[in-house]
Amino acid sequence: MVVVGGGNVAIDAARTARRLSDAPVTVVYRRSEQEMPAYREEIEQAKIEGIRFEFLATPLRVEREEGQVVALTCVRNRLGPPDRSGRRRPEPIEGAEFRVACGTIIPAIGQLTDTSWAASVPELQWDRRGLLLADPVTGQSSLPYVFAAGDMVSGPATAIEAVGAAHRTVAAMDLFLRGEPLADLPERPPRPDAETADWAPIPDDVHPEKRVEPPFVPFIAGAEPFAEVEHPLSEADARAEAERCLNCGVCCECMQCVSACEAHAIDHLMQPTDLHLQVGSIILATGYDTLDPTPMTQYGYGRFQNVFTALEFERLSNATGPTGGQILMRGDSGRFDRPPRSVALLHCIGSRDVNYHEYCSRVCCMYALKYTHLIKEKVGHDTDVYDFYIDMRCFGEGYEEFYRRCQEEGTTFIRGKVAEITDEATSEAEQGKLILLAEDTLLGENLRVPVDMVVLCTAMEARSDTLQVGRVFGVNQGADGFFLEAHPKLGPLNTATDGLFLAGCCQKPMDIPDAVSHASGAAAKALALAARGRVEIAPTISYIDPDICAGCQICIGLCPYSAISFNELKQVSEVNPLICKGCGSCSGFCPSGAASSRHFKSQQIFSEIDGIFDAIDVLEHSEKMEDPDKSTSAAA
Numbered sequence: 001m002v003v004v005g006g007g008n009v010a011i012d013a014a015r016t017a018r019r020l021s022d023a024p025v026t027v028v029y030r031r032s033e034q035e036m037p038a039y040r041e042e043i044e045q046a047k048i049e050g051i052r053f054e055f056l057a058t059p060l061r062v063e064r065e066e067g068q069v070v071a072l073t074c075v076r077n078r079l080g081p082p083d084r085s086g087r088r089r090p091e092p093i094e095g096a097e098f099r100v101a102c103g104t105i106i107p108a109i110g111q112l113t114d115t116s117w118a119a120s121v122p123e124l125q126w127d128r129r130g131l132l133l134a135d136p137v138t139g140q141s142s143l144p145y146v147f148a149a150g151d152m153v154s155g156p157a158t159a160i161e162a163v164g165a166a167h168r169t170v171a172a173m174d175l176f177l178r179g180e181p182l183a184d185l186p187e188r189p190p191r192p193d194a195e196t197a198d199w200a201p202i203p204d205d206v207h208p209e210k211r212v213e214p215p216f217v218p219f220i221a222g223a224e225p226f227a228e229v230e231h232p233l234s235e236a237d238a239r240a241e242a243e244r245c246l247n248c249g250v251c252c253e254c255m256q257c258v259s260a261c262e263a264h265a266i267d268h269l270m271q272p273t274d275l276h277l278q279v280g281s282i283i284l285a286t287g288y289d290t291l292d293p294t295p296m297t298q299y300g301y302g303r304f305q306n307v308f309t310a311l312e313f314e315r316l317s318n319a320t321g322p323t324g325g326q327i328l329m330r331g332d333s334g335r336f337d338r339p340p341r342s343v344a345l346l347h348c349i350g351s352r353d354v355n356y357h358e359y360c361s362r363v364c365c366m367y368a369l370k371y372t373h374l375i376k377e378k379v380g381h382d383t384d385v386y387d388f389y390i391d392m393r394c395f396g397e398g399y400e401e402f403y404r405r406c407q408e409e410g411t412t413f414i415r416g417k418v419a420e421i422t423d424e425a426t427s428e429a430e431q432g433k434l435i436l437l438a439e440d441t442l443l444g445e446n447l448r449v450p451v452d453m454v455v456l457c458t459a460m461e462a463r464s465d466t467l468q469v470g471r472v473f474g475v476n477q478g479a480d481g482f483f484l485e486a487h488p489k490l491g492p493l494n495t496a497t498d499g500l501f502l503a504g505c506c507q508k509p510m511d512i513p514d515a516v517s518h519a520s521g522a523a524a525k526a527l528a529l530a531a532r533g534r535v536e537i538a539p540t541i542s543y544i545d546p547d548i549c550a551g552c553q554i555c556i557g558l559c560p561y562s563a564i565s566f567n568e569l570k571q572v573s574e575v576n577p578l579i580c581k582g583c584g585s586c587s588g589f590c591p592s593g594a595a596s597s598r599h600f601k602s603q604q605i606f607s608e609i610d611g612i613f614d615a616i617d618v619l620e621h622s623e624k625m626e627d628p629d630k631s632t633s634a635a636a
Contacts, residue, residue, distance in 0.1 A: 001025045002072050002100055004059055005108030006036040011043060013106050014051050019225040026052040026100055028059060030077055030090040045229065048218045054100065058092060062105060072100045113152045121146075131155055138182045139169030147173050167259070212241040281499040281526040284483060285519065286469060288505040291350035291357070291459040299349065299456060300421040304434055305330045306340070307421065307454045310367060317374050327378050329453050340452035342384035343375050344436055346418050350459030352390060357459050359480050362509045364457040365393045369402055371455060372411040385411045386449055388418050388438060396513070414449075416441045421454060460509040473500055474561040474579065482508050493522050497561060497579065498537070501525050540599055541580040542587060546572045548594035555586035555595055 001021060003014040006029035018025045027046070029036060033055050036043060047053070056077040063071040076096035079088035113130050125133040125142040132141060132148050139147045149165040151157060172185050215231040233241065251268075258266050290311055293301040301307045306329045308316065316336075319325035328336035345368045350356040372385045387406075392413070394400045407413065418438040425431045426448075433450035440447055462481030463469070470477055474497045476484040483506050486494040493501050503522040504515040529535060544555070544564070549572040556564045556573060563579035564586060566572075573595075575586075586595040596602075 001104045001106065002102040003027045003106045003108055004072075005029065005110075006031065006038060007108065007110075008038045008042060010108035011038045011046050013108050015042075015046055015049060015219070017104075017106065018049055018051055019219055022221060023103065024050075024052065026054060026102070028054045028057050028072070028074060028100065030056065030058045031087065032056060032079065035079075035087050045216060045218065048216070056090065057098075058090060060097065063099070069103055069105055070101065072102055072105055074098055074100060111151070111156060129155065135182075137168065138172035138185055139165065140172060140176070140182065145176070147176075206246065209240075209244050211244070212237045281501065281529050282473065283501045283503050283519075283522045283526055284469070284473065284475065284495075284506055285503040285522075286463055286466070286506040288460045288482075288509070289463050291461050293349055293456050293458055296349065298420045299346070299418070299454070300423075300434070301456060304421065304423065304454075305334065306434065306452060307456065310364070310371075310455060310457050313371060313455045314367075317371070317378065325378070327375060339379045340375075340383065342386070342433075342451040343379075343453045343455065344386040344388065344418075344434075344449060344451045345371055345455045345457060347387070347389040347457050348417070348459075349456045350461070353459075357461060357480065359509070360393065361457075361460040362393070362395075363460065363511045365389065366396070366399055366402075366511065368455075368457050369394075369406050372406050373402075373409065376409045376411070381410060384451070386436075386451065387411055387413045388436075389413065389415060390417065396511070414438065414440050414447070416447075425450075460505060463506070466506070471562065473497065474563075475500065475502075476560075480508075482506065493518065493525060496581065498535075499526075499529060537578065538582065540582040540597060541577050542575050542582055542584070543596055543598050544573050544575055544586070544590075545594045545596070546570060546574075548592050549573055550592045550594070552591060555590060558585045558589055560585065 001017045001023050003010050003017065003025065004027075005013075006027070010027060010029075014025050014027050017023075033043070033053070043053075054074065056079070057074040058077055060073045060075055062069055063073060074097070075092045076098065077090035077092055080091040081089060083089045113132070115126065115130055118124060118126065121143070123143050124146065127133055131154070132152050134141045134148045134153045136153075139149045139153065141148055147169050149169040150162040154161065154165065168185070172182050175182055175184060212233060214233055217227075217229050217231060219225075219227075219229060232238075253268060255268065258268065290309065293299055293309060297303075299307060301309070315321045316323060317325060317327050323336050326336075327339060329338060329340045331337040347364055347368055348361075351361040351364060352358065368387060368389075372387055375383055375385050392403060394403045416439045418436045420437045422435050422437065423433070425433065425435065430448075430450045433452065434454055436447070436449040436451060436454070438447045438449065439445070462477070462483075466477060466481055466483065469475075470483065473495075475495050478484045483495070483502050485492050485502060485507060486496055493503070495502060501522040503519040504510070507518070510518065542563075551566070551571045551573065553566050553573060556566060559580075560583065561579050561581055563576045563581075564573050565576065567574050582597055584597050584600075587597055589595075
C-alpha cells in the first residue's frame with residue numbers, strides 16, 4: 001500500500017492502513033523529511049511501527065495489469081529555490097525514475113474548496129487559492145448578509161480553529177441581525193510571538209529539566225488494531241512535568257472563560273485602579289478561613305479520595321454542585337459514581353486542640369447534624385452514619401430538638417475522637433473501606449469503624465491576612481487571631497477606632513443568624529453616625545510641631561492607630577485628628593520633642609502643679625488664721 005503526501009492526514013492514513021492490513025505500507029513525499037508538515041512525533045512513531053518512507057519522490061503514473069494496480073512509478077527530486085510557502089521547490093532529476101510495487105494507492109495531497117456553486121453568486125470575491133475573502137474577525141464577506149468561517153476562508157486548518165471561527169462568525173451575525181455595528185465584536189487577542197513577547201525573566205536558580213514523554217507502545221501485527229499507543233503518565237511523571245512550568249505566561253488570553261461564564265463576570269479589559277472614597281464609617285466584614293487539615297496526616301486528607309472537609313461536602317450536597325445535589329463518593333476512576341453506604345463525621349478537627357486552636361468553632365456540631373440528616377434523606381435511611389464528637393453543643397433555639405430528631409433517624413453518636421484513619425483492612429468486611437480507629441469514652445472501648453466516606457468538621461480560623469488588614473485600619477487582634485472589639489459587653493461591635501465597626505466572623509466564630517444580627521447592628525451604628533452628620537471628638541489628641549519636627553518618621557511606625565502620615569512637601573510628620581486617640585506613644589519617643597499631647601504640654605502640666613501648691617499654701621494660711629494652735633500642731 002502506498003500513501004502519497006506528507007501531512008498529518010497522510011501519516012494518519014498510513015498508520016491506519018498498517019493496522020487494517022498485513023501488506024507493507026510506504027509513504028511517498030516529494031520533499032525532504034525536514035520539510036514534512038506532519039507532526040514530528042507522528043513521523044517517528046510511524047517509523048517505529050514499520051512504515052517505509054520515500055522522500056524526494058514525485059509520483060508519475062500508476063501501473064495496472066488486468067484492471068488492478070500493481071505499482072506506482074515515481075521520479076527522484078532535488079530541492080530548488082523556495083516557493084510561495086517558503087519551502088524549497090522539488091525539481092525532478094532526469095532519468096531517476098523508480099518503481100514502488102503496490103496494490104492500493106491512497107492520495108493525501110491536500111484539499112480544495114468546492115466552488116461549483118459560486119457562479120450563481122458573482123458578487124462574492126475569491127482569492128487565487130480558491131478561498132472566500134471574508135473579514136478575519138467577523139467573517140463577513142463582500143456581500144454584507146453572507147458570512148463564512150472555517151477552511152473555505154482560512155484554508156486547511158484544525159477542527160478546533162474552525163469551531164472558534166464559527167463562534168466568532170455567529171456572534172457577528174447576531175449583531176448584524178440586531179442592526180448593531182460589527183465593530184462592537186471584540187477582536188481575537190493575538191498569540192504572543194515567542195521572540196517578541198514580554199516574557200517574565202527566568203530566575204537564576206531555575207535549571208532546565210528534560211520533558212517527560214508519555215510511554216509509547218507501538219502497534220504489533222495481530223494486536224488490537226486501534227488500541228491506545230500513548231499511555232498516560234504516572235503520578236510521579238505527571239508531577240515532575242507540572243513542576244517544569246514557570247508560570248511565565250500566566251493567562252494566555254484564550255477567552256474561553258469569558259464564553260463559559262454565564263454571569264458575564266469576567267472582563268479581560270479591566271485594569272487596576274485606585275479608588276479614593278470619602279466615608280464617615282467603615283464596617284469590617286472580612287470573614288474567616290477554614291483550617292487546612294492536610295498537616296493532620298492521621299486523618300488522611302489528600303491521601304484518601306473520599307475524605308472531605310465540611311465545605312467540600314456542603315458543595316457536594318448542593319444542587320449546584322458537581323453531582324447536582326446527589327451525595328456520591330469517588331470510585332476507582334476518581335469520578336463521583338455511587339452513593340456511600342456508610343459515612344463518618346468527625347467533630348473538632350483543629351478546634352479545642354492545643355496543637356491548633358484551643359477555642360470552640362461553635363458551628364461544627366450543628367452543621368454536622370445537618371449533614372447526618374441530609375445523608376439519611378438523600379442517600380437512604382438504611383445508610384450507616386457515625387457522628388464522633390467531644391461534647392454536643394446545641395446552643396440555639398430549636399437546636400436541641402434537631403439533635404433529638406437526628407438520633408431518632410438512626411444516626412450513631414459516639415463520644416470520642418478518632419485517632420487515625422487507615423485503609424489497611426484486617427477482615428473481609430473492611431476491604432475497600434476507610435477504617436476509623438477511635439475510642440468510645442462513654443463505654444471505654446476501642447473501636448474500628450469501616451466506612452465509605454469521611455467528613456472532617458474543620459475549625460474556623462482568622463484570615464491569613466488579618467494582621468495586615470488590622471494594621472491598615474488600626475484594629476488589634478485577640479489571642480485567637482480574630483479582630484478585637486472595644487469591649488465584649490459595652491462595645492461588642494466597636495473597635496478602638498471611632499467609626500470603625502466589626503461584623504461577622506472576622507471578630508469570632510459565629511453561625512449565620514448571629515452573623516446577620518452582627519451585620520445589622522454594625523449597619524445601625526454606621527447609619528447613626530451618618531444620620532447625625534457631625535460628631536464630636538476628644539480634644540486630647542497628639543500634635544506635632546512642624547517647626548521642631550526633624551522628619552525622622554519614628555512616630556509613624558509607633559502609632560497603633562495609623563494616625564500619623566508624612567508630608568512629603570513639608571518634610572514633616574502630621575497627625576490626623578479624626579483617627580488619633582491621644583495615647584501618647586509618639587510624644588514619649590519623639591527624639592526632637594516635636595510630638596506632644598494637646599492640653600498636656602509640659603508648660604500646662606507644670607502650671608497645674610504650681611496651681612496645686614498655691615492652693616495648698618492658701619489652705620494652710622486660712623487654717624492658721626482661724627486656729628493658730630491647731631495649725632501649729634498640724635505643722636509639727
